[in-house]
Amino acid sequence: MFRNNYDNDASTWSPQGRIFQVEYASEAVKQGSAVVGLKSKEHVVLVAVKRSPNELASYQKKIVRIDDHMGIAMAGLTSDARVLSNYLRSEAMRSKMIYGRALPVGRAVNAIGDKAQTNTQEYGRRPYGVGLLVIGQDDTGPHLYEFSPSGIVSEYYAYSIGARSQSARTNLERNFEKFEDMSLRELVIHGLRALRDTLQQGKQLDTLNTSIGFVGKDTKMTILDGENTQAYLDLLDEGEAMETE
Amino acid sequence: MDPIEFRLPHTIQRPKATPNHGPRTHTTRPIVTGTSVIAFKYKDGIMMAADCLASYGSLARFRNEKRLMSVGETTLLGVSGDMSDFQHMQHTLESLLTQEYDMDDGQKLGTKSVYKCISNIMYNRRTKGDPLWNAYVIGGLDNGQKMLGFVDLYGTTYQSATIATGFGGHLAQPILRRRVEGREDELSEEEAVQILDECMRVLFYRDARSLNKLRRAKVTAQGVEISEPYMLETNWSFAESITGYGS
Numbered sequence: 342m343f344r345n346n347y348d349n350d351a352s353t354w355s356p357q358g359r360i361f362q363v364e365y366a367s368e369a370v371k372q373g374s375a376v377v378g379l380k381s382k383e384h385v386v387l388v389a390v391k392r393s394p395n396e397l398a399s400y401q402k403k404i405v406r407i408d409d410h411m412g413i414a415m416a417g418l419t420s421d422a423r424v425l426s427n428y429l430r431s432e433a434m435r436s437k438m439i440y441g442r443a444l445p446v447g448r449a450v451n452a453i454g455d456k457a458q459t460n461t462q463e464y465g466r467r468p469y470g471v472g473l474l475v476i477g478q479d480d481t482g483p484h485l486y487e488f489s490p491s492g493i494v495s496e497y498y499a500y501s502i503g504a505r506s507q508s509a510r511t512n513l514e515r516n517f518e519k520f521e522d523m524s525l526r527e528l529v530i531h532g533l534r535a536l537r538d539t540l541q542q543g544k545q546l547d548t549l550n551t552s553i554g555f556v557g558k559d560t561k562m563t564i565l566d567g568e569n570t571q572a573y574l575d576l577l578d579e580g581e582a583m584e585t586e
Numbered sequence: 587m588d589p590i591e592f593r594l595p596h597t598i599q600r601p602k603a604t605p606n607h608g609p610r611t612h613t614t615r616p617i618v619t620g621t622s623v624i625a626f627k628y629k630d631g632i633m634m635a636a637d638c639l640a641s642y643g644s645l646a647r648f649r650n651e652k653r654l655m656s657v658g659e660t661t662l663l664g665v666s667g668d669m670s671d672f673q674h675m676q677h678t679l680e681s682l683l684t685q686e687y688d689m690d691d692g693q694k695l696g697t698k699s700v701y702k703c704i705s706n707i708m709y710n711r712r713t714k715g716d717p718l719w720n721a722y723v724i725g726g727l728d729n730g731q732k733m734l735g736f737v738d739l740y741g742t743t744y745q746s747a748t749i750a751t752g753f754g755g756h757l758a759q760p761i762l763r764r765r766v767e768g769r770e771d772e773l774s775e776e777e778a779v780q781i782l783d784e785c786m787r788v789l790f791y792r793d794a795r796s797l798n799k800l801r802r803a804k805v806t807a808q809g810v811e812i813s814e815p816y817m818l819e820t821n822w823s824f825a826e827s828i829t830g831y832g833s
Contacts, residue, residue: 441702445693481692 352464363461363468366490370472373416375506375539376403377532378474378485379499379513384525384557385476385483387414388532390503390539391550404554408433409561410443411477412554416503417490418470425453425469425488446477450486450494458492472502478556501535508538525560526576529553533577546574616668616719618642620653621795622754623664623723624785626766627732627747628773631806632725634662635782637790638815639797640669646797654803656810658683660726661697662803663704666751667720667739675718678707697726697733701743709741721751726805732770750785753793758785775804787818 347353348361355361376389389403404414405422407429415422429449436444453473460466473488485497499517501509512535520528532553537546553565553573565573618640625634640648653672655663657679665672682703686695701724711717717739725734735745747770748762765781766773773781782802790798798820803812825831 439703439706440695440699442696442699445691447691448689448693479693 350464351461351466351468360461363491366468366470367472369470370417370490370502371504371506373472373503374403375501375503375509375536376414376416376474377499377501377506377509377513377536377539378414378476378487378497379517379520379528379532379535380476380483380485380497381520381523381525381528383483384528384555384560385478385485386525386528386532387412387474387476387552387554388529388536389414389552389554390536390546391552393550400549402552404552404564406554406562406564407449407477408437408443410479410556411446411449411475412556412562412564413476414474414552414554416472416506421469421471422473425456425471425473428456429453443479445479445481446475446484446486447479447481447496449477450475450488453488454492454494456492457488457490461490461492474500474502476554476556477562478558483557499535501539503539505539505541509535512538525555525557526573529555529573530576530580533573534580537577546577548574612716613668613671613719616671618647618669619795620651620666620669620672621793622750622752622758622789623653623666623721624748624750624754624758624762624782624789625664625723625725625734626749626762626778626781627725627734627770628766628775628778629771630775631727631732631804632662632734633775633778633782633802633804634664634723634725635786635800635802636664636666637786637797637800639795639799641795644795646795649797649799650815652801652812654801654812656803656812657700657724657726658686658695659809660694660728660805661700662725662805662810662812663700664723664725664751664803665720668718671718671720675704675707675720675722679704696728697724698728700724700726701733701735701737705737705741705743708737708739712739712741723749723751725749726810727807730807753789753796754785757788757792761785761788778804783818787820790818790820 347355351362374390374392378387387404391400391403393400405426406412433444457469460468468490475486477484487495487500499513548567548570551570553570556562620640623636636653638650639646640651653665657663719739721738734749736749737743748766750759786800790796798817799815801813801815
């Protein structure tokens with residue numbers, strides 16, 4: 342296809358006004374397993390499906406704590422995600438050290454957005470191959486942002502990225518107006534419901550492949566894995582049982 | 587690019603290119619100086635005072651100086667020591683405030699952040715052996731909480747209900763401690779002004795580098811207010827009874 346003429350590097354535009362290298366990088370994000378983020382008046386939550394390459398291997402960590410008030414979930418090249426989370430952690434620490442205050446979430450996300458943008462413009466560099474959902478709490482309330490390899494940063498009430506995430510987004514679009522007044526527990530369950538829509542036939546959410554993260558006004562950034570997710574998964578099943586009755 | 591990056595002058599951040607091996611410049615002594623600043627917490631917030639003098643050694647050189655400045659809407663800064671170093675700090679803080687304003691994201695730089703920032707600058711300068719020869723008093727309201735702190739040329743910091751720099755530490759602090767400590771939430775504005783004036787009067791009598799022209803400032807929930815200069819009533823009649831006084 343003639344797409345191949347303009348896709349050699351990030352410094353080349355196509356005649357249609359596209360930078361193919363950046364679009365290819367976004368494909369890497371779509372290959373990663375789904376993550377869902379949603380927020381209420383007081384809390385913001387991340388839920389993710391963890392994947393394991395084979396039975397011998399562990400399940401890949403999807404949610405990372407940046408600071409007491411901030412966390413991220415990744416989809417795509419986890420090595421790129423690691424580099425970005427280390428950068429965010431050092432920025433968060435710098436803010437506390439210099440100004441004695443928690444790094445405002447919007448600034449943090451714009452910082453990595455700007456970093457990603459340079460990789461879409463300088464010759465010889467490759468775009469980051471990871472998308473992030475960044476959650477955090479600061480003086481202006483709870484926030485949920487999407488970061489993408491293009492450097493584009495957007496804020497959301499609820500969103501999802503990764504494999505088959507469109508199904509989750511459809512679910513969130515139907516329900517997001519209710520999230521504002523929900524409790525933390527209800528928010529997590531709705532997140533898990535949306536996440537479940539991204540699973541293939543026959544697959545289930547269980548304590549091995551589910552990761553939950555949340556932060557709020559009086560709640561430090563917390564990540565739940567393994568047995569700790571059982572309680573929420575049970576509530577998810579209960580909810581299902583009640584609905585079918 | 588980095589929104590909270592700190593661009594500090596060449597004395598702190600090494601220039602990236604090969605430096606032009608010009609002369610080294612380190613602060614060795616203060617030249618134009620301001621004397622005491624005193625401050626304390628009272629019912630509605632913080633009250634602070636400093637005279638309007640910038641001395642040139644023993645010469646009372648600049649007699650309409652502003653040693654109290656507002657930083658944003660909720661913080662008050664008082665300075666003693668070298669005035670040129672203070673002006674440098676003023677420029678740095680102005681830049682910082684401008685950067686924060688340009689962020690346009692609803693975030694406000696609170697008193698605690700200004701305090702931490704100044705402390706970091708002061709300590710880093712002292713570590714380079716090129717101090718900003720000042721003592722700062724930083725006061726304000728952070729989410730309704732009264733905050734009052736001190737930073738000096740060594741980078742030493744502390745917070746207290748009463749702060750005084752220079753001679754104020756010797757002459758005013760005992761008065762402040764007796765009158766204010768424990769009563770920060772009860773002291774009315776009238777009484778606070780009275781305590782402030784009493785301390786500044788003592789300082790004018792006894793500090794040979796002071797001036798009877800001072801400014802008073804307060805931070806309350808309504809914001810920062812710095813008064814116009816005013817004089818205190820003094821009584822020098824005792825001088826006549828002492829042989830040789832004043833000659």
